[in-house]
Amino acid sequence: MSPSTKSYVDQHRDRLLDELKQLLRIPSISAQPAHAADVSKAAHFVAAALTGAGMDHVEIIPTAGHPLVYADWLHKPGKPTVLCYGHYDVQPPDPLDEWLTPPFEPTVRNGNLYARGACDDKGQMYSQIKAIEALRAVNGTLPVNVKFLIEGEEETGGEAVAKYVAENPAKLKADVALVSDTELYAEGIPTLTIGLRGLIYTEIEARGPSRDLHSGQYGGAAPNAVFGLVELLSKMKDSNGHILIPGMYDDVKPPSPEEKHSWSILPFDEKEFLKTEVGSTRLTGEPGYSVFERLWARPTLEVHGIAGGYTAPGAKTVIPAKATAKVSMRMVPDQNPDKILAAFKTFVKNNTPAGIETEVRVLSASPSVSVTADHPAIHTAAKAFSEVLGRETVFIRIGGSIPIVGDFATHLGIPTVLMGFGLPDDGLHSPNEKYKISNYYTGIMTIAHFLETYGG
């Protein structure tokens, strides 16, 4: 890495942190309509930062949902073009009472910055913008051509950006995409992600009686919508987490022996993982598979939320008329979302208990993605990452889903460098989400060094 980029970051440490805090104060919760104005405010903040960093043609693009922010700088003909992607929206912060400090009042404790979105993805996305700012400040130019596409709906399915990518391949044309929305395998280990699970997210509604009934008067003869939903959900997995939906595992491609081997030598302490990250009495999952296989290479089915009947304090003796659950499936290579979704709907239909009616609403569906470590940009990224952190880069998968990586592959025909700077205990989507402040600066320097290396 060029010493001057490092010294630029060192000189501007306080301002770089203060700017990120300003962005984190905006509660840009894309899932909640009440926060639409905040989401828009965050888009404008990002656009201003891109202009400030020296990007040209900064645009705020209205969509059917939340706006996209686009920018480019294309003054290096003959050099490759990098498409930087991130998102400025965040997950809802609840349960609020578990936050030690308010989710939208960024607070520094023990070298970490605590706030909703600190790591996912405002902090990482902002590293990309600040890397551009640093390169331009130090060199007066950029080593490659750069485009930015920043969205505000990543946490709710990203429909607008998917549509935009599909409809604007010429405008977005690039050699490689750069996404910073992942994590280091562990502190200090340069890490590139080369596989992501896909995601189908649904809502199931179960209906029983036409109104809530008195359980004394009708209990024993009337169907109960909550219990009906419970019965249905319980049939979806066995007690080991093995999914019972017919066909679920038909197309699952096991990881290669090389990949399995590389996972087996990663530093991993299952007891520590259980204690400091999961915090339950034990881990669960399919027997015969390592934790990495269960997290990265096996499909899952999870119930994210359930609600029905009387849930306020005290007792109410009703037979509930209605209940809903949010249910997702994570998919691995080579599962097809359409096929899985069809199997899921058929399963729900066939297993809906007598007297109950169910409806499945699909909130989003995206396939798994894998990229190859052989691509020159991935190679260069691995080298640059190693040089900044001083040890060999590891290649891992992650269990989560970044649908845009699939969109870039499908519509632009380009691979994605998944270069992220979070840590496993950053608490993404949880109360007390944090971002290690030193990793914020490392991110800026690493991205800048990757672009310099890739351009050189």
Next chain:
Amino acid sequence: MSPSTKSYVDQHRDRLLDELKQLLRIPSISAQPAHAADVSKAAHFVAAALTGAGMDHVEIIPTAGHPLVYADWLHKPGKPTVLCYGHYDVQPPDPLDEWLTPPFEPTVRNGNLYARGACDDKGQMYSQIKAIEALRAVNGTLPVNVKFLIEGEEETGGEAVAKYVAENPAKLKADVALVSDTELYAEGIPTLTIGLRGLIYTEIEARGPSRDLHSGQYGGAAPNAVFGLVELLSKMKDSNGHILIPGMYDDVKPPSPEEKHSWSILPFDEKEFLKTEVGSTRLTGEPGYSVFERLWARPTLEVHGIAGGYTAPGAKTVIPAKATAKVSMRMVPDQNPDKILAAFKTFVKNNTPAGIETEVRVLSASPSVSVTADHPAIHTAAKAFSEVLGRETVFIRIGGSIPIVGDFATHLGIPTVLMGFGLPDDGLHSPNEKYKISNYYTGIMTIAHFLETYGG
């Protein structure tokens, strides 16, 4: 019935209805701490009505929970004493958006009075007070000695009244109790209830990870509190509603052949019951048992409400840390609540999935009750009821629970006349609860006639 009591009611129809409406406007929801002042206001309203009806020694008795209202009139030495019981508290009104008119703005439509508590139990309880008022107005005296004990916690377990009855048997001494909190088998059919199911009401809390986790990062290896609770609940019953908790049916006493016969000849149209009352696609329940047996003579297990994880609009990919469900069991003769509760707790412990911790909180527990049709007061009540409605009185059970009936039997050694005036479609505990206005007047006249007959 004395023609003068009937004409008193006829003359005062509008005022009698207006007074009840005033009581119904008070949102005395005992389950919700925010309504404590309203509950107290309802107690004062009832106390004033008892004074107005000519009762002596009207007292508002503070308790650890909501107040009791006591009153007596003991000027007929040598005549029996009747202890009138009712409750002035109501169920929560939610779901609010399903009410056609606001739950606490009583509204008349098609001869019915719509409001939360119209039937359960303000309307019926008020009939008792107005019967006393009518008798005193017409005769200048009462035919029997009368005591009133009206509570404000019936919908939340009735702890205060149970304690008061246990501690004050001398004060409450009577020959029979009169409870008006049940219904006519059908419009125009005089009905006395001689069996009630008991109720154990619990809350189960399930905990998995120490915080909500990102389902992409941890899905496949971390336990999910919602799914753990779903698994546990699903094991409690089979798909026919047969309870799978060991020992649940050990002490269940089947109804006598005579009782079964009397149920078999009650007018009952299963299709109509399904359509107009339950409103689901079909009835459910244990094969081999009639609907009456399932509702009156078989134990049940119901989930009244469930909550956990993300339930707001949109998608949030969490593995929830916590989930809760409200679960009750209805008991029939001769099931013992202590034994059933112990079996339930053992079952929860033995069936809690790996990685999950559960806790059972007991909100209330009361046994089933059966009274004998041979008691003189029940006989007299049946005769008086027949005379007012002009057809033979039927004896039924109900599936609900009125714990006070057990307390009266245990601590005062007296049976209870369960003389109620609701209808099966009154929507107790549901949106759009109603009370048929003509049954309000019938209630006043029938109670007055019963007291006259019992005193003569």
